Amino acid sequence: MKYCRFALNGSAHYGLVETVVGSGEEEITRLLLQPPHHSDGDVESLPSRRMDRIPLVEAHLLAPVQPSKIVCVGRNYKEHAAELGNEVPTEPLLFFKPPSSLLATGGTIVRPAISERTDYEGELGVVIGRRCHRLDENEDVRPYILGYTCVNDFTARDLQKKDSQWVRGKGYDTFCPVGPLVSDEVNPWKGVQVETRVNGEVRQSGNTRDFIFSLGTVIRYISQIMTLEPGDLIASGTPEGVGPVVAGDVVEVLIEGIGKLSNPVA
Ligand code: MG
Secondary structure (H helix, E strand, O other), X not given: OEEEEEEEXXXXXXXXXXXXXXXXXXXXXXXXXXXXXXXXXXXXXXXXEEEEEEEHHHOEEEOOOOOOOEEEEEOOEHHHXXXXXXXXXXXXEEEEEOHHHEEXXXXXXXXXXXXXOEEEOEEEEEEEOXXXXXXXXXXXXXXXXXXXXXXXXXXXXXXXXXXXXXXXXXXXXXXXXXXXEEEOOOOOOOOOEEEEEEOOEEEEEEEHHHEOOOHHHHHHHHHXXXXXXXXXXXXXXXXXXXXXXXXXXXXXXXXXXXXEEEEEEO
């Protein structure tokens, strides 16, 4: 199952995305009449309406999630912790990005003038499908996951270092590009390759096999603190290779089975 959110005739809709047999191209084939996180995991069974198919590459895509919160994991890959001179954490390190920081693929990341160093962080995003609260120690988290997407945990690195809370460094408007779609056809437990390119050049290439804390550990841990609601987004941490971008650059986060999240920087 794959779905997106897109603009059509001035309003926002969720749409089912299917791959055309033969060409392999992705098209939006049905309008979903309820948000996919109301589906309890079975998006195809949601009430939907037929529509004129739109090739995904021609659609005006919006951020595919409308979360009540965005919970991020810091330093969840050993090599990334080391490259910024940090110890490997002994329990998950969490922080928030505000929903106001969301940005669709194609949207422009706006660097604040006050920052002298802004970095990309390509990550696998997890979309929650069922409310979860205080999961048991060994409970399988997969029934609570609706799907996966690409996230760029964009960061004003100098402000993050200066402040003990990361609200500024992580929270500016446009600092959370997400998309292009949500898919449940990838398996982070088996290993999902997360790649980031700047102006076409590969800068990060990590695999979710190398997580310090598995998604199970992370989601169970978060659920002890706060109730995760359907539609909430978790950014699972970035692999090594983070670095700065400047105005005029284009950042892409690519995950096989999900697609390419592409954003120019201003
Ligand atoms: Mg990050």
